[in-house]
Amino acid sequence: MTGHLSIVGLGPGAAGLQTPDASAALAEATDLVGYLPYLQRVARSIGQVRHASDNRVELDRARHALELAASGRVVAVVSSGDAGVFGMASAVFEAMEAGPVGWRQLDVRVVPGISAVFAAAARLGAPLGHDFCAISLSDNRKPWALVLRRLTAAAQAGFVIALYNPRSRARPEQLGEALDTLRLTLAPQTLVAFARAVSRPEEHVEIMALADADPLLADMSTLVLIGTAETRSIPRADGTVWLYAPRTAC
Ligand code: SAH
DSSP states (O other): OOOEEEEEEOBSSOGGGSOHHHHHHHHHOSEEEEEHHHHTTSOOOTTOEEEEEOTTOHHHHHHHHHHHHHTTOEEEEEESBOTTSSSHHHHHHHHHHHSOGGGGGSEEEEEOOOOHHHHHHHHHEETTSSOEEEEEOOOSSSOHHHHHHHHHHHHHHTOEEEEESOOBTTBSSHHHHHHHHHHTTSOTTOEEEEEESTTSTTOEEEEEEGGGOOGGGOOTTEEEEEOOTTOEEEEOTTSOEEEEOOSOOO
16 A cells, blocks of 8 residues: 555644644645644645544544545644644544554554643643643543543642643533542642643633632633642742742652
């Protein structure tokens, strides 16, 4: 089989945060496959075919990309941030494993991207300087009880927690429940950041104590970062604060 398939992370939004390798993979592709708002972030290239789809049909999209590549096309599947972090890369490998053996002969490449947690952390200071984890609050593919168990375990273990997919129209209540669960383990003064649309024109960042964290501050473009007892803040000249994790934990 001669086809090529790149799975490309576009970064969090700003063009400068898309890697040169990602740009090259996108420019080389004959076909782009992805969720429409992500495809809209990719510069247009003459003759390139775009296959836009709804965000809920990841596996169909992955199969379609593999079929295109198997037919000899040079395909790029796009995801925001890093494609391997709650993104399309897993769907492609799931489809590959369940699909024709021939798909395993394709030239497949995963091109890393800057995930939302890294873009948000850079805005905030250095909150990930010690141990951290990432949890998606979406219960589309896992039971909500498991999400709550993982939140409690992560808080008890002292991880900084990056919450992806914190809130959507279909799941308006879950972030509130997640914060209440964290309040059972973490002190009320634990620092929490809501980093919305980082690196995009509508970027908005707020930092507060866990006791004051209001789920309404989050939407689907927000990354919520939960600090630990060790997370420190330093006032900045503009009235906001830097957040950072000391390099040594007690
Ligand atoms: N693969 C992506 C994550 C996809 S899940 C990545 O690596 O970043 C989608 C979630 O990512 C959103 O609900 C939000 O929590 C987070 N996210 C994506 N872009 C963001 C941005 N620019 N600012 C803040 N959070 C973002």
